Amino acid sequence: MFRDVKETCRMERPGSRRRALSAALAALVVVIPLVGCGPAPWAAQATTPAPAPTTAVPVPTPVSNDLSGGSTQRTLTAGAVSAAVNYWSTLRMDRWTPAAIxxxxxxxxxxxxxxxxxxxxxxxxxxxxxxxxxxxTFAPLDAQVDQATVSPGYLVLSPYSYSNTFNVGTVPAEATYVTVQFEYDFLVQTTPTSTEFAKQTGSDTLTIAIAAQNGG
Structure with a gap:
């Protein structure tokens, strides 16, 4: 008699089983869309960040400087005359600023x-x-001329020599170099005892860098 009662108590109601099955199916339906909406793990790893844009920095054009070593020597030819000329500056190159003399x-x-x-x-x-x-290229500065004060001129045949100093004045602040043109007018005796002369002209050009003007 008691055995039958226990077996009866263990029996589940048909409605309860159906409700449990429906709840499980509903949970499955909710989980599946959530899984399908997320990105695939390998897709996230394969994404490469875009490189950051770079800005090109202009490089100043190098300026040649014939006096960068302190001095320079030139040999000029004017007809039968050969002139050896040595150029230098007593002002340091880093002080060759636009406003300096x-x-x-x-x-x-x-x-x-x-x-x-x-x-x-x-x-x-x-x-x-x-x-x-x-x-x-800016306008040239006023030419500087050394005209001989003796006639017919300064004797420059070796062992005699000629020396002088010229000055480059103020140049525009935008200038980065200056081209210095020299012209030499020679008078050569036609014969050792002649008072007649032949004129010969020699020329030379130097390029010298202009240093940046310091502020203040």
Whole structure:
């Protein structure tokens, strides 16, 4: 009699089983969409971040400087005359700023071929400075002229020599270099005893960097 009662108590109602099955199916339906909406793990790992944009920085054009070593030597030819010229500046190159007075000194000695005993004189020396930068050439500064104060000129045949200092004045603040043009007018005796002379002209050009002007 008691055995039948226990077995009866263990029996489940049909409605309870159906409700439990429905709840399980509903939970499954909710879970499946949540799983399907997320990104695949391998897709997230394969994403490569876009590189950050870079800005090109302009590199200043290098400026040649014939006086970067402190001085420079040149040999000029004007007809039968050969002139050895040494250029230098007493102002340091880092002080060759636009507003500074920039001295250029030179010394010259000449020889003549063939040397028959005639003399060589320097009648006039001219310097013209032309400031510029990589994209623009400015107006030349006023020419500086050394006209001989003796006639027929300064004797420059070796062992005699000529020395002088010219000054490059203020240049535009935008200038990064200056081209310095020299012109030399020589008078050469036609014969060792002649009072007649032949004129010969020699020229030379230096490029010198302009240092940046410090603020203040």
């Amino acid at each position: 920039k001295p250029i000194s030179l010394s010259m000695v000449t020889t003549i071929t063939p040397n028959d005993g005639q003399k060589v004189y320097l009648q006039r020396a001219t310097m013209t400075a032309i400031p510029a930068n990589a994209s623009q």
